[in-house]
């Protein structure tokens with residue numbers, strides 16, 4: 001006997017959990033399938049390595065589904081300014097949220113807090129049922145409904161099945177959606193540090209021919225540094241002990257960092273891009289990293305996934321209120337038509353950043369000139385700032 005829900009969501013990461021919360025609080029019945037265990041609110045003070053820049057639109061979504069206020073202010077770091085420059089230091093672009101009448105562009109928050117806050121909200125929603133420690137094995141798509149069979153034998157039927165199960169999405173594979181992917185031949189070393197400077201309200205990025213170096217501020221005397229480079233270089237850095245890595249960062253990073261007390265943790269990630277050839281199949285749809293993975297260079301991957309959540313939940317809630325079929329091609333194609341151009345624009349912008357700042361010397365000179373021009377074009381600057389805020 002199969003259990004039924006209006007929507008089954010595969011993957012309870014930040015994106016899948018946000019969609020479950022948004023649909024659940026609108027009264028839709030949701031089954032959330034997560035292969036890992038349910039996260040709980042962190043009890044320790046350490047700063048986790050996985051940190052995301054949430055733009056204003058993402059913050060508003062999290063507030064709207066009752067998750068934002070569960071993240072203590074002491075774990076969020078608003079950033080009011082963004083700066084970018086090249087190694088030569090001549091060409092710089094700087095952006096200030098105040099010039100658009102906003103307090104901040106957004107906040108840096110640890111992923112584990114965002115996810116745990118969303119799951120704490122899910123526990124309050126009577127129409128959301130979470131199935132943890134299970135994976136989908138078989139998908140059956142029919143004209144009137146879809147059925148998903150899990151690896152513990154549970155069968156779930158729904159009008160719509162959403163794949164929010166990340167870059168290696170099983171739901172994407174089961175529904176036969178292909179991806180295009182590529183490698184930048186780069187890795188990113190994420191380093192959590194204790195800084196001599198007190199909490200900062202600026203996030204900066206310096207572009208060097210080997211790859212960018214970025215500083216994302218965290219609460220108190222903390223920051224998350226991202227050091228991009230060729231895989232061999234990053235692997236060698238990753239092997240250093242914390243004190244040797246601290247010295248390497250102090251030697252290689254710009255002086256704006258202001259000296260480090262200690263390296264608190266480090267881990268590296270491959271830089272890849274991936275895009276699903278289509279977002280929807282019969283009674284199935286993809287959101288978040290299951291649909292698109294972009295370089296973390298622009299800090300927009302999660303923001304893009306949360307934009308998917310906003311777009312899909314608006315369509316599903318409207319269809320639910322009108323008594324329409326949630327998995328109909330009209331709903332799913334409408335969602336795909338809305339999101340694909342926006343995602344393609346973000347992929348193109350990130351791609352351009354990569355090519356221009358880490359490409360051959362003439363391209364890098366173009367990049368430097370681009371920063372200088374941006375700085376002098378108020379309209380372009382305003383547009384870029386609104387984009388960074390997700391507005």
Ligand SMILES: Cc1cc2nc3c(=O)[nH]c(=O)nc-3n(C[C@H](O)[C@H](O)[C@H](O)COP(=O)(O)OP(=O)(O)OC[C@H]3O[C@@H](n4cnc5c(N)ncnc54)[C@H](O)[C@@H]3O)c2cc1C
Nearest residue numbers: 011013014015035053165166288289296299300301302303
């Ligand atoms: C170094 C780095 C820095 C980044 N910084 C930023 C940033 O500053 N800002 C930003 O916006 N983005 C950033 N990103 C991107 C961001 O982390 C991702 O876009 C985001 O985590 C995607 O969330 P998701 O929920 O779609 O996928 P995931 O986080 O991958 O979650 C998928 C979930 O599905 C579950 N799952 C997987 N397989 C199955 C299965 N078969 N069955 C059931 N469940 C399954 C997983 O356990 C997980 O809970 C960064 C990425 C990297 C690598």
